[in-house]
Amino acid sequence: MRKVTARQRQIIWLLLGVNEEITAAEIAEGTGVSVRTVHREMEDIEQTLADFGLDLIRKSGKGIQLSGPEDGLAELRLFLRQEKPAEYSGEERKVYELCSLLEAEEPVKLFTLAHWLKVTVATVSYDLDELEPWVRKFNLQLVRRRGYGVEITGSEIDKRRAIGRLAAEHLDLSDLVGHAPQMASSPVFRILLLTVGKNNLLDVENTLWDMEWQWTAELPEIVYMEMLLGLAVTTRRIAIGKGIESGGDTGYPRMSDHRNIAGAEQFVQRLGPALEEDIPRVEILYIAGLFDRAQDSFSAGGIAYGDIELMETVYKLTESVIRRTGLPFQSDRSLREGLLEHMEPAFKRLREGTRIRNPLLGPIRKDYDYLFQIVRAAVEDLQLELEIPDEEIAFLVMHFGASIERLNQLKRSVRAILVCASGLSSSRLLATRLAKEMPQIEILGNISWYEAARLPEVDYDLIISTIDLPLDKERYIKISPLLTGDEIEKLLSYIQNITLRERESIPKSETDRTGREVSALDRLKSYKGILDETVSLLERFRFYPLDNAGIPLDATISAMLDFLKGSGVIGDADILLERLLERERMSSQVIPDTGLALFHTRSSHIHMSSLTLYRLKQPVVLEGNTEVRVILLMLAPRKLSKESLEVLSEISAMLLNSELVKLLEERTESEIRGYLSSELLHFFENKM
Structure with a gap:
């Protein structure tokens, strides 16, 4: 007979003590652990129960229930009373x-x-x-x-x-x-x-x-x-x-401008009194390195939500799921953006050997089994050089599940902010579940826990979170991304007894008129930002033939940057050359199955966004011994608005369209600008 830990014993006693289903969240609350821990323990618990001829029955939207013959239940109770628990697993x-x-x-x-x-x-x-x-x-x-x-x-x-x-x-x-x-x-x-x-x-x-x-x-x-x-x-x-x-390696190479050392010094100066510790110079350099790595891992290299190779992966994955389901996922921009933003860090963790944790794996396999099998098959079609675990498949399923359930927006009465531990996948699933089950809730957006802790209360009516927050319990409600039947009732009760009562104490003009005015103004500003970026980028678009005969790649890129000198777009061209070459060494810039490459970067040495096209007299050889004759150069400032990033990302995604690739390889500047204008206008109209 296998050993059971003290925690497993506690969970089993809880299951034995109820006559109906109990959710993982209720088990977590009753045992003082996280929902993730409950799901992690369930596999061992099920094997223990099998020794007594017992099963765990999972019912969608209701929870978990212990099932089996009465003599098996009695034998299990006797075992738990007699068995001394193992202290630790x-x-x-x-x-x-x-x-x-x-x-x-x-x-x-x-x-x-x-x-x-x-x-x-x-x-x-x-x-x-x-x-x-x-x-x-x-x-x-x-x-x-x-x-x-x-x-x-x-x-x-x-x-x-x-x-x-x-x-x-x-x-x-x-x-x-x-x-x-x-x-x-x-x-x-x-x-x-x-x-x-x-x-x-x-x-x-x-x-x-x-x-x-x-x-x-x-x-x-x-x-x-x-x-x-x-x-x-x-x-x-x-x-x-x-x-x-002292004098040791701080673990991170310094960038040429040492941009974060001064910031690290200021940070340590403020932090020191709170910690009552003197932080030596070598640690300040290490902290500056942490700041550098955070900035570089997210923005220094690229502009789009991911590299072209990743975009191609998302495109093929989506196409494979479309073939299997017949659903028009290709028209859902939110799905594409969500997959790109999720898969880039997820694949990075898998390459590093980090274990993927998904506390919702069990419920997702139960409630979305058909979609899970489809996404698993679609991922296998990709033939990636990575082993994708079920936990990661479940995250992808949440993205596609959210897309399936996405409905037209209805008029709402309660403004809610979402905070989700698992990022975009769980927040999108929860948002669409809420739209379906509780259309009176307007989802203003998904924010991080640290933003939620500081968000002015006038900006929202309700915070819905899937994790514990460093806030008073009265300021938010915690539920799971799957939004079970019990949780719907819990949420309705919270809105009626807390949210709406609190809002009644505030003058109507402040909650309704001001909220609508601010929301409408923010949307207008966002629309203006998208239009301004689109127009200025298209007006600055240029095509240049480039005679690069007999010169290597670095000299070719240097010659490309020379065309931009004096335009006000770039500052130090030497630093930009280093960045672009580093990007090329890190990952492929080639558009799959074409002779076109996208070179792109963001830097404080770039003053405004720019899009330029170069057709080379002599092909250059890039990663994988791929010959490239056409290079699209996309540059953007390090500090970039969300609207500008959306426009540049949309252009990057267009490169997977063979029609645009053909235009870039063969047609005139005005024809290319006309095509981009038409597609970006369509993109803008869909935003409204």
């Missing part, structure tokens, strides 16, 4: 061991770890065997010697990377930013939260917000959280005397 033990070793001042005896975990030395030794490959991924070494103990050796930078990955694999966003972490009841996760600097995280985040930097406000939430976690880990390591040695 194998996964929990490994987390505890890693945290202990990464924070230890000296080698730790195997006996000491075994004593802490209440297991045998042999068990700890077996755990360490399994942990060794994981540790090596970060250029670290797990050293074990008889009479010496065990320790993790390597650079401080690599240890911080390992801690960040450990947090990403085992902690929910709620654990990091909620007032009361879901996992705080477990000693294992208490030590993990301590190791990642949870105690200082909100102080760090408040300081970061108070800097009022525009670039941090523009970061995607996943990039912002990675940077914030890196900063929190840094403060924790400094506090326990694990700083980077």
Whole structure:
């Protein structure tokens, strides 16, 4: 008979104590853990129940129920009363061991770890065997010697990377930013939260917000959280005397303008008093590197939502799902944009070997099984050089499910903001579920937890979140992205008893007229931004024939930039040349199955957006030994409005259209401008 952990025992007793379905959220609340943890435990629990001839029955929109013969239930109760629970699961033990070793001042005896975990030395030794490959991924070494103990050796930078990955694999966003972490009841996760600097995280985040930097406000939430976690880990390591040695490598190459060192100095000056720690110069350089990496990973390289190669992947995936379903997904721009924004960081994590976590995998497979199988088959058609786990397939299903359920907007009466831990996939699914089930709610948008914590209350009536927030409980309601029947009733009750009553206390003119005026004005400004960017970009569009005979790629790109000198578009052409060459080395710029390449970048050395076309006398050879005779150069400033980004992204997406490719390869400047004008006008009309 298998062992059960204390947490599994608690969940099983909860299932035995009810006569009807119970949701994963209710189990999580009853056991003091996260919904993700509940789903993670279910597989082991089901195997335990099978030993007694029992099953778990999942009903869509209702929850989970224990099912089986009465004698099996009685035998299970007897087993739980007699069985002494294992203190920790194998996964929990490994987390505890890693945290202990990464924070230890000296080698730790195997006996000491075994004593802490209440297991045998042999068990700890077996755990360490399994942990060794994981540790090596970060250029670290797990050293074990008889009479010496065990320790993790390597650079401080690599240890911080390992801690960040450990947090990403085992902690929910709620654990990091909620007032009361879901996992705080477990000693294992208490030590993990301590190791990642949870105690200082909100102080760090408040300081970061108070800097009022525009670039941090523009970061995607996943990039912002990675940077914030890196900063929190840094403060924790400094506090326990694990700083980077003076003169040591800070782990990140400096950019030529050292753009974030001054900002890091200001940030540390503000943060120091809150932490009561002196932060040395070498750590300031490391923090500047964290800022650089956050900026570069999101905007320095490109303009569009993703690279051309990624756009092609999204296009093929969508086409494959269209063939299998007959549904017109190609007309849903929100689907395309959502997939691009989601898949770029998701594929990056998969390449790095990061485990993908999706707490909604079980419910999605149950409620959307037909669509899950279709998306899985479509992904297999792509023949990617990556193994895509079911958890990631479920995220993609949420995007397509949201697209299927997307309905025409109806007149709303309650303005709501969404906060979702899993990003665009879960927020879009929840938004469409709300549109279908509760059309009286107007979804104003999806924002991050840190924006929600500071959003003026006059800007919305209701915050709907799928995670715990660092807010008073009265200011938001927490539900799941799948919006079960019970949650619909809970949400209706919240709106009637809290939201609408609070709004009644505010003069009607303030809630209705002002809200409509602000909303309408913001939309008009957005429309104007799109039109202004479109018109100016098309007016500046130029075509140049380029004689590049006998010169290499770098000289060819340099000659392309020479055409823009004196136009007011660019500043330092040498830095832009380095950026464009770096982009070409990082990933393919070639439009698949064409002789056309898109070179694109954003930089503070670019003063206005620009689109120029070059037809080369001699082809250049790019990645994959692909010959290219036509290059489209797309440049944009580092600081770019959302509307400008949308226009440039739309043009990038058009390059997958063979008609535009043919025009770029063969036709005149005016013909190309006419085609772009027509397509962008259609894009603008669809926005209204």
